[in-house]
Amino acid sequence: MASDTDALHTTALLLCEVGGRPVLLGSRCLACGEHYFPETDSCTRCSTTDLTPCELGSEGLLWSWTIQGFLPKEPYNSGESSETFIPYGVGYVEMPSGIKVESRLTCADPQRLRIGMPMQLVSIDYGQHADSGTLRTFAFAPVGSTSNLEAY
Amino acid sequence: MEQIAIIGIGMHPFGRTEGMSGQAQGAHAVRLALQDANVAWDQVGIAYGGSQDAGNADALSNHLGLTGLPFINVANGCATGGSALASVVSALRAGTADIGVAVGFDKHPRGAFNPRPADWGLQDWYGETGLMLTTQFFALKTQRYMHEHGISEDALVRVAQRAFRNGAITPHAWRQRELSYEEIAQSMPVNLPLRKYMFCNPAEGGAALVLCRASEAHRYTDRPVLVRAAVMRTRHHGSFEVFSPALAADMAPAPTVTASLAAYEEAGVAPGDIDVVQLQDTDCGSEIIHLAENGFCEHGEQEHLLREGHTDIGGRLPVNTDGGCLANGEPVGASGLRQVVEICQQLRQQAGQRQVPGAPRLGYTHVYGAPGVSAVTILEAP
Numbered sequence: 390m391a392s393d394t395d396a397l398h399t400t401a402l403l404l405c406e407v408g409g410r411p412v413l414l415g416s417r418c419l420a421c422g423e424h425y426f427p428e429t430d431s432c433t434r435c436s437t438t439d440l441t442p443c444e445l446g447s448e449g450l451l452w453s454w455t456i457q458g459f460l461p462k463e464p465y466n467s468g469e470s471s472e473t474f475i476p477y478g479v480g481y482v483e484m485p486s487g488i489k490v491e492s493r494l495t496c497a498d499p500q501r502l503r504i505g506m507p508m509q510l511v512s513i514d515y516g517q518h519a520d521s522g523t524l525r526t527f528a529f530a531p532v533g534s535t536s537n538l539e540a541y
Numbered sequence: 542m543e544q545i546a547i548i549g550i551g552m553h554p555f556g557r558t559e560g561m562s563g564q565a566q567g568a569h570a571v572r573l574a575l576q577d578a579n580v581a582w583d584q585v586g587i588a589y590g591g592s593q594d595a596g597n598a599d600a601l602s603n604h605l606g607l608t609g610l611p612f613i614n615v616a617n618g619c620a621t622g623g624s625a626l627a628s629v630v631s632a633l634r635a636g637t638a639d640i641g642v643a644v645g646f647d648k649h650p651r652g653a654f655n656p657r658p659a660d661w662g663l664q665d666w667y668g669e670t671g672l673m674l675t676t677q678f679f680a681l682k683t684q685r686y687m688h689e690h691g692i693s694e695d696a697l698v699r700v701a702q703r704a705f706r707n708g709a710i711t712p713h714a715w716r717q718r719e720l721s722y723e724e725i726a727q728s729m730p731v732n733l734p735l736r737k738y739m740f741c742n743p744a745e746g747g748a749a750l751v752l753c754r755a756s757e758a759h760r761y762t763d764r765p766v767l768v769r770a771a772v773m774r775t776r777h778h779g780s781f782e783v784f785s786p787a788l789a790a791d792m793a794p795a796p797t798v799t800a801s802l803a804a805y806e807e808a809g810v811a812p813g814d815i816d817v818v819q820l821q822d823t824d825c826g827s828e829i830i831h832l833a834e835n836g837f838c839e840h841g842e843q844e845h846l847l848r849e850g851h852t853d854i855g856g857r858l859p860v861n862t863d864g865g866c867l868a869n870g871e872p873v874g875a876s877g878l879r880q881v882v883e884i885c886q887q888l889r890q891q892a893g894q895r896q897v898p899g900a901p902r903l904g905y906t907h908v909y910g911a912p913g914v915s916a917v918t919i920l921e922a923p
Contacts, residue, residue, distance in 0.1 A: 456732065464668035
């Protein structure tokens with residue numbers, strides 16, 4: 390995992406670190422047990438507002454995927470142009486509680502992505518900002534792969 | 542319950558019209574619908590309408606005449622037209638007015654939509670890190686659906702092929718060039734499994750309807766189309782919707798399913814009774830999913846239906862006879878009423894080269910879109 394301190398972690402508040410590894414944070418409804426990502430203060434399942442912060446984990450199974458094939462418009466802020474744009478993977482990863490979290494994937498090769506494959510949470514650098522420097526976010530990588538090398 | 546009829550239909554062709562505002566295209570559609578109904582604007586007692594990117598519908602009065610009528614702005618995304626229609630139907634049934642107008646119009650910038658996270662109750666990171674794209678959502682939903690129900694890319698290609706084939710014989714369609722199987726199958730991967738020619742494009746256009754109580758309809762036209770059902774529904778917890786940073790552990794049926802069931806119940810008919818269909822085809826995957834969600838086949842049966850030509854104009858379940866969103870583009874506010882106009886033309890047997898044979902009696906329209914809304918109508922021939 391990259392550790393350069395100049396990077397701006399766009400999604401730092403969505404994560405915590407346990408034993409040097411990133412873990413996704415969410416909410417759990419105290420009334421019905423439903424999980425949410427990101428954290429929220431209301432349950433759309435049972436309409437109550439008693440939620441507590443919780444950890445959603447670091448590993449899951451790939452539930453669906455696509456490859457983003459064109460440069461998104463703003464507010465996407467990677468700093469790329471349509472000439473320098475590198476397609477990236479996007480997917481939903483099913484976490485142990487059953488919630489599926491949407492995420493960038495470190496792999497953008499349609500031959501290697503399979504629904505059901507095990508994935509692990511990592512951090513990736515996804516762009517450069519004129520003022521803030523390197524931009525970082527969470528992503529999921531196929532288990533056993535080295536994340537950043539694959540994406541860049 | 543009082544029956545309501547569509548007595549006038551009008552459209553401004555979808556596509557791109559430089560130098561003409563979305564509102565002017567909406568007003569154009571209303572004028573044509575009034576003409577079709579032999580009704581003057583000052584006879585209209587209530588109007589509902591809307592757009593996503595082209596301003597308020599009540600501003601159409603600046604084009605059509607300031608008659609003082611109650612003109613209500615509707616903003617329900619892709620279900621704007623359907624919501625406007627359902628509202629006019631309710632108002633006419635309640636006796637609020639004798640003649641009502643439903644109108645939708647739009648004019649979007651070129652390229653993909655670029656929504657602001659805050660407008661959707663989302664945090665900035667969701668857009669900044671490249672997750673807030675409608676095309677991604679359609680691809681993720683299609684990918685999962687194909688996996689669960691054993692559908693191959695062949696079905697995606699066939700949906701697009703039929704759409705452009707029908708567009709080519711629709712005089713007012715935006716895309717009028719038929720595309721070969723290979724052209725579609727080898728087009729640029731936009732969001733796999735969906736490619737360039739499997740997505741519709743944001744566009745411009747307008748569509749309008751004039752309605753009255755069915756018992757009065759023959760004063761205006763000899764071809765009234767009965768509105769047997771006009772229903773709009775929003776999502777339940779657990780449905781797979783656009784702009785969702787996460788999906789619930791237990792999934793729920795889409796709003797399409799609830800809108801569809803309510804419409805069949807209101808009309809007292811079943812999917813097998815429907816003769817001609819319009820389904821939201823933002824992309825090929827969506828149309829495939831919507832075939833089953835609206836009850837026209839079982840999940841997984843679509844590939845067979847498409848390969849055998851059952852959804853073609855001459856087939857047993859003609860779908861998107863005017864080429865749908867794929868060939869007409871999607872001006873969000875107008876799109877749902879474009880579907881209704883096409884079904885009215887089919888039921889009035891005025892659809893020219895694309896006319897479904899055998900005098901179709903019942904037609905069906907379906908829209909679905911962000912943030913999890915659906916509108917369904919069931920219409921009956923004069």
